[in-house]
Amino acid sequence: MTSPRKHLVKDFNHFITCYVCKGYLIKPTTVTECLHTFCKSCIVQHFEDSNDCPKCGIQVHETNPREMLRLDNTLEEIIFKLVPGLREKEQQQEIEFWRSRKWKENGEEDGPRSKRSRLDDDDDDDNDGGGDGDYHRSDPQIAISLDCLRNSSLVGENIVKGLMKKFIRCSTRVTVGTIKKFLSLKLKLPSSYELDVLCNGEIMGKDHTMEFIFMTRWRLRGETAYPMVLEYRPRIDFG
Template identity: 80%
Template sequence: MAAAGRRHLVRDFNHFITCYLCRGYLIKPTTVTECLHTFCKSCIVQHFEESNDCPKCGIQVHETNPLEMLRLDNTLEEIIFKLVPGLREKEEQQEVEFWRKNQPKENGRETLKCQRFGLPDGGGDGGAGGGDDGDGGDDDDYHRSDPQIAICLDCLRNTGQSGETTVSDLMKRFIRCSSRVTVGTIKKFLSLKLKLPSSYELDVLCNGEIMGRDHTLEFIYMTRWRLRGENTYPMVLEYRPRIDFG
Protein backbone atom coordinates (compact mmCIF):
# COMPACT_ATOMS: atom_id res chain seq x y z
CA MET A 1 0.00 0.00 0.00
CA ALA A 2 2.88 2.36 0.77
CA ALA A 3 4.26 1.91 -2.72
CA ALA A 4 1.03 3.21 -4.23
CA GLY A 5 1.67 6.63 -2.76
CA ARG A 6 5.31 6.85 -3.85
CA ARG A 7 6.14 10.11 -5.50
CA HIS A 8 8.17 9.91 -8.71
CA LEU A 9 11.05 12.28 -9.42
CA VAL A 10 12.03 13.58 -12.84
CA ARG A 11 15.20 11.51 -12.73
CA ASP A 12 13.04 8.37 -12.60
CA PHE A 13 12.07 9.12 -16.22
CA ASN A 14 15.46 10.26 -17.49
CA HIS A 15 15.97 7.05 -19.43
CA PHE A 16 12.96 7.94 -21.58
CA ILE A 17 13.49 11.69 -22.00
CA THR A 18 17.25 12.08 -22.51
CA CYS A 19 19.21 11.90 -25.75
CA TYR A 20 21.52 8.94 -26.33
CA LEU A 21 24.00 11.20 -28.13
CA CYS A 22 24.31 14.33 -25.96
CA ARG A 23 22.93 12.85 -22.69
CA GLY A 24 20.83 15.96 -22.15
CA TYR A 25 17.05 16.32 -22.20
CA LEU A 26 15.56 15.71 -25.64
CA ILE A 27 15.19 19.03 -27.48
CA LYS A 28 12.87 18.83 -30.48
CA PRO A 29 12.74 15.03 -30.09
CA THR A 30 13.07 13.38 -33.48
CA THR A 31 12.37 9.70 -34.10
CA VAL A 32 14.07 7.45 -36.66
CA THR A 33 11.11 5.71 -38.32
CA GLU A 34 13.11 2.58 -39.16
CA CYS A 35 13.89 1.64 -35.55
CA LEU A 36 11.83 4.13 -33.47
CA HIS A 37 14.82 5.45 -31.52
CA THR A 38 14.54 9.11 -30.58
CA PHE A 39 17.22 11.80 -30.32
CA CYS A 40 17.53 15.57 -30.19
CA LYS A 41 16.93 16.86 -33.70
CA SER A 42 20.28 18.64 -33.94
CA CYS A 43 22.14 15.61 -32.54
CA ILE A 44 20.74 13.07 -35.01
CA VAL A 45 21.14 15.42 -37.97
CA GLN A 46 24.81 15.98 -37.15
CA HIS A 47 25.26 12.22 -36.74
CA PHE A 48 23.75 11.60 -40.20
CA GLU A 49 26.33 13.96 -41.69
CA GLU A 50 28.87 11.18 -41.09
CA SER A 51 26.82 7.97 -41.06
CA ASN A 52 23.58 6.45 -42.40
CA ASP A 53 23.20 4.13 -39.38
CA CYS A 54 21.19 4.64 -36.20
CA PRO A 55 23.72 5.58 -33.49
CA LYS A 56 21.89 3.48 -30.89
CA CYS A 57 21.14 0.16 -32.62
CA GLY A 58 23.34 0.37 -35.72
CA ILE A 59 20.59 -0.37 -38.27
CA GLN A 60 21.02 1.29 -41.67
CA VAL A 61 18.34 3.97 -41.76
CA HIS A 62 18.55 4.79 -45.48
CA GLU A 63 21.11 4.07 -48.19
CA THR A 64 21.48 7.64 -49.39
CA ASN A 65 19.30 10.10 -47.44
CA PRO A 66 18.58 9.10 -43.82
CA LEU A 67 17.08 12.53 -43.12
CA GLU A 68 13.99 11.38 -45.03
CA MET A 69 13.38 8.84 -42.25
CA LEU A 70 13.13 11.36 -39.40
CA ARG A 71 9.89 12.49 -37.79
CA LEU A 72 9.42 15.11 -35.08
CA ASP A 73 7.63 13.82 -31.95
CA ASN A 74 5.62 16.81 -30.76
CA THR A 75 3.75 14.77 -28.16
CA LEU A 76 6.97 13.68 -26.45
CA GLU A 77 8.22 17.25 -26.57
CA GLU A 78 5.15 18.45 -24.66
CA ILE A 79 5.57 15.68 -22.07
CA ILE A 80 9.23 16.64 -21.50
CA PHE A 81 8.37 20.31 -21.13
CA LYS A 82 5.75 19.41 -18.51
CA LEU A 83 8.16 17.15 -16.61
CA VAL A 84 11.13 19.56 -16.57
CA PRO A 85 10.22 23.00 -15.16
CA GLY A 86 11.65 25.96 -17.08
CA LEU A 87 13.04 23.90 -19.97
CA ARG A 88 10.60 25.27 -22.56
CA GLU A 89 11.27 28.88 -21.61
CA LYS A 90 15.04 28.35 -21.62
CA GLU A 91 15.03 26.77 -25.10
CA GLU A 92 12.68 29.37 -26.59
CA GLN A 93 14.85 32.18 -25.25
CA GLN A 94 18.02 30.61 -26.66
CA GLU A 95 16.32 30.14 -30.03
CA VAL A 96 15.15 33.75 -30.18
CA GLU A 97 18.60 35.03 -29.23
CA PHE A 98 20.28 32.86 -31.87
CA TRP A 99 18.01 34.04 -34.69
CA ARG A 100 18.30 37.63 -33.53
CA LYS A 101 22.04 37.39 -34.07
CA ASN A 102 21.84 35.38 -37.32
CA GLN A 103 18.74 36.83 -38.97
CA PRO A 104 19.32 37.59 -42.66
CA LYS A 105 19.24 41.18 -43.80
CA GLU A 106 16.11 42.34 -45.59
CA ASN A 107 16.27 42.25 -49.38
CA GLY A 108 14.41 45.50 -49.83
CA ARG A 109 11.51 45.26 -52.24
CA GLU A 110 12.35 41.65 -53.05
CA THR A 111 11.50 40.62 -49.49
CA LEU A 112 7.93 39.39 -49.40
CA LYS A 113 5.66 38.16 -46.63
CA CYS A 114 3.95 34.78 -46.96
CA GLN A 115 0.35 34.74 -45.79
CA ARG A 116 -0.97 31.32 -46.78
CA PHE A 117 -0.69 27.82 -45.39
CA GLY A 118 0.60 28.85 -41.99
CA LEU A 119 3.30 31.26 -43.13
CA PRO A 120 3.17 34.34 -40.87
CA ASP A 121 1.06 37.29 -41.90
CA GLY A 122 2.99 40.08 -43.55
CA GLY A 123 1.25 42.85 -41.67
CA GLY A 124 -1.18 44.98 -43.68
CA ASP A 125 -4.02 43.28 -45.47
CA GLY A 126 -2.32 40.71 -47.67
CA GLY A 127 -1.59 42.59 -50.86
CA ALA A 128 1.11 41.49 -53.28
CA GLY A 129 3.94 43.03 -51.28
CA GLY A 130 3.93 46.35 -53.08
CA GLY A 131 5.51 49.67 -52.31
CA ASP A 132 4.37 50.24 -48.73
CA ASP A 133 6.96 48.09 -47.03
CA GLY A 134 7.28 49.58 -43.57
CA ASP A 135 11.08 49.24 -43.25
CA GLY A 136 10.92 45.92 -41.36
CA GLY A 137 11.16 47.70 -37.99
CA ASP A 138 7.72 46.58 -36.85
CA ASP A 139 8.12 42.91 -37.73
CA ASP A 140 7.78 41.79 -34.13
CA ASP A 141 4.29 43.28 -34.03
CA TYR A 142 2.78 41.04 -36.69
CA HIS A 143 5.16 38.07 -36.68
CA ARG A 144 4.76 37.49 -32.95
CA SER A 145 8.04 36.17 -31.55
CA ASP A 146 8.70 33.77 -34.45
CA PRO A 147 12.28 34.08 -35.73
CA GLN A 148 12.22 35.08 -39.38
CA ILE A 149 14.27 33.87 -42.33
CA ALA A 150 14.58 34.98 -45.95
CA ILE A 151 14.57 32.34 -48.68
CA CYS A 152 14.72 32.28 -52.47
CA LEU A 153 12.70 29.62 -54.32
CA ASP A 154 14.37 28.68 -57.62
CA CYS A 155 12.97 26.36 -60.27
CA LEU A 156 15.32 23.47 -61.08
CA ARG A 157 15.01 22.39 -64.71
CA ASN A 158 16.45 19.67 -66.93
CA THR A 159 15.78 16.80 -64.54
CA GLY A 160 16.14 14.32 -67.37
CA GLN A 161 12.66 12.84 -67.18
CA SER A 162 10.83 12.79 -70.49
CA GLY A 163 7.11 13.22 -70.60
CA GLU A 164 6.97 15.04 -67.24
CA THR A 165 4.90 18.17 -66.84
CA THR A 166 7.37 20.99 -66.32
CA VAL A 167 7.10 23.53 -63.56
CA SER A 168 7.73 27.20 -64.07
CA ASP A 169 9.46 30.00 -62.19
CA LEU A 170 7.58 31.94 -59.54
CA MET A 171 6.89 35.54 -60.47
CA LYS A 172 8.22 36.55 -57.04
CA ARG A 173 10.89 34.20 -55.79
CA PHE A 174 11.93 35.94 -52.57
CA ILE A 175 9.98 35.15 -49.41
CA ARG A 176 10.39 36.10 -45.78
CA CYS A 177 8.62 33.83 -43.33
CA SER A 178 8.86 32.03 -40.01
CA SER A 179 11.92 29.80 -39.54
CA ARG A 180 9.48 27.17 -38.23
CA VAL A 181 7.76 26.70 -41.58
CA THR A 182 8.23 23.17 -42.90
CA VAL A 183 9.14 21.91 -46.36
CA GLY A 184 5.62 20.43 -46.58
CA THR A 185 4.22 23.94 -46.20
CA ILE A 186 6.60 25.29 -48.84
CA LYS A 187 5.39 22.56 -51.22
CA LYS A 188 1.76 23.58 -50.62
CA PHE A 189 2.69 27.22 -51.22
CA LEU A 190 4.41 26.32 -54.50
CA SER A 191 1.47 24.17 -55.64
CA LEU A 192 -0.90 27.07 -55.02
CA LYS A 193 1.24 29.68 -56.76
CA LEU A 194 2.05 27.42 -59.73
CA LYS A 195 -1.55 26.16 -59.97
CA LEU A 196 -0.46 22.52 -59.90
CA PRO A 197 -2.92 19.59 -59.62
CA SER A 198 -3.37 18.24 -56.09
CA SER A 199 -1.79 14.93 -57.13
CA TYR A 200 1.36 16.61 -58.49
CA GLU A 201 4.43 16.01 -56.33
CA LEU A 202 7.41 18.32 -55.97
CA ASP A 203 10.89 17.82 -54.55
CA VAL A 204 12.47 20.68 -52.59
CA LEU A 205 16.27 20.69 -52.48
CA CYS A 206 19.02 22.58 -50.69
CA ASN A 207 22.57 22.30 -52.03
CA GLY A 208 21.37 19.55 -54.36
CA GLU A 209 19.93 17.37 -51.55
CA ILE A 210 16.23 16.53 -51.26
CA MET A 211 14.71 17.85 -48.04
CA GLY A 212 12.11 15.91 -46.02
CA ARG A 213 8.55 17.21 -45.60
CA ASP A 214 8.95 17.71 -41.85
CA HIS A 215 12.21 19.66 -42.07
CA THR A 216 11.81 23.27 -40.93
CA LEU A 217 13.60 26.18 -42.57
CA GLU A 218 15.56 26.62 -39.34
CA PHE A 219 16.62 22.96 -39.55
CA ILE A 220 17.74 23.34 -43.17
CA TYR A 221 19.60 26.57 -42.47
CA MET A 222 21.47 25.05 -39.52
CA THR A 223 22.31 21.71 -41.16
CA ARG A 224 22.57 22.41 -44.89
CA TRP A 225 23.11 26.10 -45.58
CA ARG A 226 25.20 27.41 -42.70
CA LEU A 227 27.33 24.28 -42.21
CA ARG A 228 28.21 24.05 -45.90
CA GLY A 229 29.93 27.42 -45.80
CA GLU A 230 27.07 29.30 -47.46
CA ASN A 231 27.21 32.83 -46.08
CA THR A 232 25.01 34.49 -48.67
CA TYR A 233 21.42 35.55 -48.11
CA PRO A 234 18.75 34.67 -48.72
CA MET A 235 18.95 30.88 -48.32
CA VAL A 236 18.26 29.26 -51.71
CA LEU A 237 15.85 26.33 -52.02
CA GLU A 238 15.27 24.68 -55.39
CA TYR A 239 12.14 22.84 -56.53
CA ARG A 240 11.45 20.41 -59.34
CA PRO A 241 8.95 17.67 -60.31
CA ARG A 242 9.40 14.64 -58.08
CA ILE A 243 11.68 12.01 -59.61
CA ASP A 244 10.63 8.42 -59.08
CA PHE A 245 13.73 6.28 -58.78
CA GLY A 246 11.71 3.10 -58.34
Protein backbone atom coordinates in the same frame (compact mmCIF):
# COMPACT_ATOMS: atom_id res chain seq x y z
CA MET B 1 -1.91 3.14 4.64
CA THR B 2 1.17 4.16 2.71
CA SER B 3 0.91 7.14 0.39
CA PRO B 4 1.78 6.63 -3.30
CA ARG B 5 5.41 7.31 -4.12
CA LYS B 6 6.09 10.59 -5.86
CA HIS B 7 8.26 10.30 -8.94
CA LEU B 8 11.02 12.79 -9.66
CA VAL B 9 11.96 14.03 -13.13
CA LYS B 10 15.28 12.21 -12.82
CA ASP B 11 13.34 8.94 -12.65
CA PHE B 12 12.36 9.48 -16.28
CA ASN B 13 15.64 10.89 -17.57
CA HIS B 14 16.49 7.62 -19.32
CA PHE B 15 13.43 8.07 -21.53
CA ILE B 16 13.63 11.82 -22.22
CA THR B 17 17.34 12.47 -22.79
CA CYS B 18 19.27 12.28 -26.04
CA TYR B 19 21.87 9.52 -26.44
CA VAL B 20 24.08 11.86 -28.51
CA CYS B 21 24.17 15.14 -26.54
CA LYS B 22 22.99 13.74 -23.15
CA GLY B 23 20.58 16.68 -22.77
CA TYR B 24 16.79 16.69 -22.76
CA LEU B 25 15.30 15.79 -26.13
CA ILE B 26 14.56 18.91 -28.18
CA LYS B 27 12.33 18.27 -31.20
CA PRO B 28 12.45 14.51 -30.46
CA THR B 29 12.98 12.67 -33.72
CA THR B 30 12.62 8.91 -34.05
CA VAL B 31 14.50 6.63 -36.46
CA THR B 32 11.73 4.47 -37.93
CA GLU B 33 14.05 1.52 -38.58
CA CYS B 34 14.97 0.95 -34.90
CA LEU B 35 12.65 3.36 -33.02
CA HIS B 36 15.49 5.11 -31.21
CA THR B 37 14.83 8.79 -30.55
CA PHE B 38 17.26 11.73 -30.54
CA CYS B 39 17.20 15.52 -30.70
CA LYS B 40 16.42 16.45 -34.29
CA SER B 41 19.57 18.52 -34.69
CA CYS B 42 21.73 15.77 -33.15
CA ILE B 43 20.51 12.93 -35.38
CA VAL B 44 20.53 14.98 -38.58
CA GLN B 45 24.07 16.18 -37.90
CA HIS B 46 25.09 12.58 -37.18
CA PHE B 47 23.62 11.45 -40.50
CA GLU B 48 25.84 13.92 -42.34
CA ASP B 49 28.76 11.56 -41.62
CA SER B 50 27.11 8.18 -41.10
CA ASN B 51 24.13 6.10 -42.26
CA ASP B 52 24.02 4.09 -39.01
CA CYS B 53 21.96 4.67 -35.86
CA PRO B 54 24.32 6.18 -33.24
CA LYS B 55 22.77 4.04 -30.48
CA CYS B 56 22.35 0.54 -31.92
CA GLY B 57 24.56 0.77 -35.01
CA ILE B 58 22.13 -0.65 -37.58
CA GLN B 59 22.19 0.82 -41.08
CA VAL B 60 19.20 3.14 -41.32
CA HIS B 61 19.32 3.73 -45.09
CA GLU B 62 21.90 3.07 -47.78
CA THR B 63 21.93 6.58 -49.24
CA ASN B 64 19.60 8.96 -47.39
CA PRO B 65 18.92 8.03 -43.75
CA ARG B 66 17.09 11.29 -43.13
CA GLU B 67 14.14 9.84 -45.03
CA MET B 68 13.66 7.46 -42.10
CA LEU B 69 13.15 10.20 -39.47
CA ARG B 70 9.85 11.21 -37.92
CA LEU B 71 9.19 13.99 -35.41
CA ASP B 72 7.50 12.88 -32.18
CA ASN B 73 5.35 15.87 -31.18
CA THR B 74 3.59 13.94 -28.42
CA LEU B 75 6.87 13.10 -26.69
CA GLU B 76 7.97 16.72 -26.97
CA GLU B 77 4.83 17.92 -25.17
CA ILE B 78 5.36 15.29 -22.45
CA ILE B 79 8.95 16.46 -21.93
CA PHE B 80 7.92 20.11 -21.72
CA LYS B 81 5.32 19.16 -19.09
CA LEU B 82 7.80 17.05 -17.10
CA VAL B 83 10.64 19.59 -17.09
CA PRO B 84 9.55 22.99 -15.73
CA GLY B 85 10.79 25.96 -17.74
CA LEU B 86 12.37 23.90 -20.54
CA ARG B 87 10.08 25.25 -23.27
CA GLU B 88 10.68 28.87 -22.22
CA LYS B 89 14.43 28.27 -21.94
CA GLU B 90 14.63 26.84 -25.45
CA GLN B 91 12.56 29.70 -26.87
CA GLN B 92 14.81 32.27 -25.21
CA GLN B 93 17.95 30.51 -26.43
CA GLU B 94 16.59 30.57 -29.98
CA ILE B 95 15.86 34.30 -29.75
CA GLU B 96 19.33 35.03 -28.37
CA PHE B 97 20.91 32.85 -31.05
CA TRP B 98 19.25 34.69 -33.90
CA ARG B 99 19.98 38.09 -32.39
CA SER B 100 23.66 37.23 -32.11
CA ARG B 101 23.93 36.60 -35.85
CA LYS B 102 23.84 39.20 -38.57
CA TRP B 103 21.93 37.78 -41.50
CA LYS B 104 21.93 39.22 -44.96
CA GLU B 105 18.99 41.45 -45.81
CA ASN B 106 17.32 38.76 -47.88
CA GLY B 107 17.91 36.16 -45.19
CA GLU B 108 19.40 33.59 -47.55
CA GLU B 109 22.83 33.35 -45.94
CA ASP B 110 23.54 29.97 -44.44
CA GLY B 111 24.89 29.76 -40.94
CA PRO B 112 24.89 27.63 -37.78
CA ARG B 113 21.53 27.06 -36.16
CA SER B 114 20.29 26.28 -32.68
CA LYS B 115 18.62 22.99 -31.81
CA ARG B 116 15.13 24.36 -32.28
CA SER B 117 15.84 26.29 -35.46
CA ARG B 118 18.15 23.85 -37.24
CA LEU B 119 16.86 22.06 -40.30
CA ASP B 120 13.44 23.64 -40.44
CA ASP B 121 13.73 23.13 -44.18
CA ASP B 122 13.09 19.45 -43.39
CA ASP B 123 9.82 20.56 -41.80
CA ASP B 124 8.92 22.04 -45.19
CA ASP B 125 9.06 18.54 -46.64
CA ASP B 126 6.71 17.28 -43.92
CA ASN B 127 4.27 20.08 -44.61
CA ASP B 128 4.33 19.25 -48.30
CA GLY B 129 2.74 15.92 -47.50
CA GLY B 130 5.87 13.78 -47.38
CA GLY B 131 5.71 13.22 -43.62
CA ASP B 132 3.28 11.35 -41.46
CA GLY B 133 0.27 13.20 -42.83
CA ASP B 134 -0.74 15.19 -39.74
CA TYR B 135 0.72 18.45 -41.14
CA HIS B 136 1.70 19.50 -37.58
CA ARG B 137 -1.93 19.97 -36.53
CA SER B 138 -0.97 18.97 -32.97
CA ASP B 139 1.59 21.80 -32.76
CA PRO B 140 0.86 25.18 -31.16
CA GLN B 141 -1.01 27.23 -33.76
CA ILE B 142 -0.74 30.85 -34.89
CA ALA B 143 -3.08 33.10 -36.87
CA ILE B 144 -1.53 34.96 -39.82
CA SER B 145 -2.74 37.53 -42.30
CA LEU B 146 -0.99 37.35 -45.70
CA ASP B 147 -1.19 40.80 -47.29
CA CYS B 148 -0.04 41.67 -50.80
CA LEU B 149 2.45 44.56 -50.70
CA ARG B 150 1.52 46.57 -53.77
CA ASN B 151 4.01 48.74 -55.60
CA SER B 152 3.38 49.63 -59.22
CA SER B 153 7.12 49.95 -59.89
CA LEU B 154 7.81 46.29 -59.06
CA VAL B 155 8.40 43.89 -61.93
CA GLY B 156 5.84 41.10 -61.83
CA GLU B 157 3.24 43.14 -59.98
CA ASN B 158 0.66 42.18 -62.57
CA ILE B 159 0.71 38.49 -61.58
CA VAL B 160 1.16 38.87 -57.82
CA LYS B 161 -2.31 39.57 -56.47
CA GLY B 162 -4.01 39.62 -53.11
CA LEU B 163 -5.48 36.37 -51.79
CA MET B 164 -9.24 35.94 -51.69
CA LYS B 165 -8.82 34.44 -48.22
CA LYS B 166 -5.78 36.06 -46.65
CA PHE B 167 -6.22 34.72 -43.11
CA ILE B 168 -4.66 31.35 -42.30
CA ARG B 169 -4.00 29.29 -39.19
CA CYS B 170 -0.90 27.14 -39.11
CA SER B 171 1.75 25.53 -36.90
CA THR B 172 4.24 27.86 -35.22
CA ARG B 173 6.93 25.62 -36.75
CA VAL B 174 5.96 26.48 -40.31
CA THR B 175 8.78 28.32 -42.06
CA VAL B 176 8.77 31.25 -44.45
CA GLY B 177 9.84 28.80 -47.16
CA THR B 178 6.58 26.89 -46.68
CA ILE B 179 4.58 30.14 -46.71
CA LYS B 180 6.20 31.00 -50.05
CA LYS B 181 5.23 27.61 -51.47
CA PHE B 182 1.67 28.14 -50.23
CA LEU B 183 1.50 31.57 -51.87
CA SER B 184 2.94 30.28 -55.15
CA LEU B 185 0.32 27.53 -55.21
CA LYS B 186 -2.60 29.82 -54.40
CA LEU B 187 -1.47 32.55 -56.82
CA LYS B 188 -0.59 29.97 -59.52
CA LEU B 189 2.88 31.45 -60.00
CA PRO B 190 5.50 29.87 -62.29
CA SER B 191 7.80 27.46 -60.45
CA SER B 192 10.78 29.76 -61.06
CA TYR B 193 9.01 32.83 -59.70
CA GLU B 194 10.40 34.19 -56.43
CA LEU B 195 8.62 36.10 -53.68
CA ASP B 196 9.80 38.15 -50.71
CA VAL B 197 7.95 37.76 -47.41
CA LEU B 198 8.22 40.66 -44.98
CA CYS B 199 7.28 41.43 -41.39
CA ASN B 200 7.22 45.07 -40.31
CA GLY B 201 9.00 45.96 -43.55
CA GLU B 202 11.90 43.53 -42.99
CA ILE B 203 12.52 40.65 -45.40
CA MET B 204 12.29 37.30 -43.64
CA GLY B 205 14.67 34.41 -44.36
CA LYS B 206 13.25 31.18 -45.73
CA ASP B 207 14.27 29.24 -42.58
CA HIS B 208 12.57 31.62 -40.15
CA THR B 209 9.71 29.90 -38.31
CA MET B 210 6.45 31.65 -37.49
CA GLU B 211 7.31 31.27 -33.81
CA PHE B 212 10.66 33.01 -34.29
CA ILE B 213 9.12 35.86 -36.29
CA PHE B 214 6.37 36.37 -33.71
CA MET B 215 8.88 36.41 -30.84
CA THR B 216 11.51 38.63 -32.45
CA ARG B 217 9.98 40.66 -35.29
CA TRP B 218 6.27 41.14 -34.60
CA ARG B 219 5.92 44.26 -32.46
CA LEU B 220 2.34 43.94 -31.25
CA ARG B 221 1.42 42.12 -28.05
CA GLY B 222 -1.70 41.45 -26.03
CA GLU B 223 -5.12 41.58 -27.65
CA THR B 224 -3.75 43.39 -30.72
CA ALA B 225 -1.09 40.75 -31.43
CA TYR B 226 -3.32 38.55 -33.61
CA PRO B 227 -3.32 37.94 -36.41
CA MET B 228 0.37 38.44 -37.15
CA VAL B 229 0.65 40.28 -40.48
CA LEU B 230 3.10 39.09 -43.13
CA GLU B 231 3.41 40.91 -46.43
CA TYR B 232 4.53 39.45 -49.74
CA ARG B 233 5.73 40.94 -53.02
CA PRO B 234 7.77 39.98 -56.10
CA ARG B 235 11.39 39.40 -55.13
CA ILE B 236 13.63 42.42 -55.65
CA ASP B 237 17.08 41.64 -56.99
CA PHE B 238 19.54 43.89 -55.19
CA GLY B 239 22.46 42.58 -57.22
